[in-house]
Amino acid sequence: MKRIAVIEGDGIGKEVIPQALKALEALDFRFERVDLEVGYARWERTGTAISDEDIETLRSCDCILFGAITTPDDPDYESVVLKIRKGLDLYANVRPIRPIAAISGAVGHKNFDFVIVRENTEGLYSGIEDIGDDRACTTRVVTRKGSERIAQYACKLATARRKHLTIVHKSNVLKSDKLFLDTCRQIAEEEGITYDDRLVDSMAYSLIATPWKYDVVVTTNMFGDILSDMSGALVGSLGLLPSANIGNSHAFFEPVHGSAPDIAGEGYANPIAAILSAKMMLEWCREFKKASLIEEAINQTLCRNIRTPDIGGNSTTTEFGDAVAEYIRDSF
Ligand code: NAI
Ligand code: MG
Numbered sequence: 001m002k003r004i005a006v007i008e009g010d011g012i013g014k015e016v017i018p019q020a021l022k023a024l025e026a027l028d029f030r031f032e033r034v035d036l037e038v039g040y041a042r043w044e045r046t047g048t049a050i051s052d053e054d055i056e057t058l059r060s061c062d063c064i065l066f067g068a069i070t071t072p073d074d075p076d077y078e079s080v081v082l083k084i085r086k087g088l089d090l091y092a093n094v095r096p097i098r099p100i101a102a103i104s105g106a107v108g109h110k111n112f113d114f115v116i117v118r119e120n121t122e123g124l125y126s127g128i129e130d131i132g133d134d135r136a137c138t139t140r141v142v143t144r145k146g147s148e149r150i151a152q153y154a155c156k157l158a159t160a161r162r163k164h165l166t167i168v169h170k171s172n173v174l175k176s177d178k179l180f181l182d183t184c185r186q187i188a189e190e191e192g193i194t195y196d197d198r199l200v201d202s203m204a205y206s207l208i209a210t211p212w213k214y215d216v217v218v219t220t221n222m223f224g225d226i227l228s229d230m231s232g233a234l235v236g237s238l239g240l241l242p243s244a245n246i247g248n249s250h251a252f253f254e255p256v257h258g259s260a261p262d263i264a265g266e267g268y269a270n271p272i273a274a275i276l277s278a279k280m281m282l283e284w285c286r287e288f289k290k291a292s293l294i295e296e297a298i299n300q301t302l303c304r305n306i307r308t309p310d311i312g313g314n315s316t317t318t319e320f321g322d323a324v325a326e327y328i329r330d331s332f
Contacts, residue, residue, distance in 0.1 A: 011259025012269035013067020019271035019321025102302035112211035118224025151187035239270025
């Protein structure tokens, strides 16, 4: 039985994760559950958002299901998500971008299916900063080892898909990206994957204009962060995108979105990203039948016109989660 840490976090994390748990329960997916309170609410109460002991607890689990955490405007606050990603060495952030049949995206395209594979432990999010009153400096780290392993992960994924890799970078300006680009090219050649590359700015345009051209997109940490939120517009809402943070021995599953303080507490957050993150977790646990039933349940629920306001409906988070769980129970 898998030991799984559950971190609801802050804001809408507390609303959407319970819906994902309901789906897992309906599937009769049994696991040893370890609940952890980390994040902003705990930081406000105790001054610590996440401790080293929490990281050890997470290390004792197989994987983590996570909602979202609010980041306060305080220079002393340490990012919880970055600490978990680095602490467990979860180097591959995998963000599938696929249309959902019953939902029209903002751009109107339906024929796309790509995955953003974002390097998750270095780049501009390495946490190396020198902040003074008049000069603030953030160090962008690119290593051969970090680039090799993310390229290998992306090529492995491409092998099981359309076998094409697009390397996204800004090496015309950032010399650090030349190492990333050259390493990815070399790995793609070794792995027998066809590849091309694009500068990140023109890639942003191309992903919106012609998303069907892409299969696996590999990029550095911040570019992947930005391009994946942007791709939410193709699918129809930020509330629809799941993600996985994968390492050699652990994994951490979370919606792409944040804690959405503008709608938190209202009960109308879209739980689809969280439920699809649980689906990715089931796939990681090799429970493929259960995973595909989750997807079917979401599609059937949308067809019944149960949907949250961000995708044109007026259902609540709980109504959607209940309908998904009910569909699963009825067909299980
Ligand atoms: P956000 O993703 O929380 O929200 C952006 C916009 O999308 C908001 O208008 C929000 O209402 C909407 N939205 C997001 N998820 C939704 C859902 N499930 N259903 C319906 N609408 C949804 O990003 P924002 O506002 O930039 O950040 C808010 C907080 O979240 C910040 O403190 C940020 O640091 C944190 N954050 C945390 C992340 C994490 O824990 N992994 C990731 C991204 C942001
Ligand atoms: Mg983000």
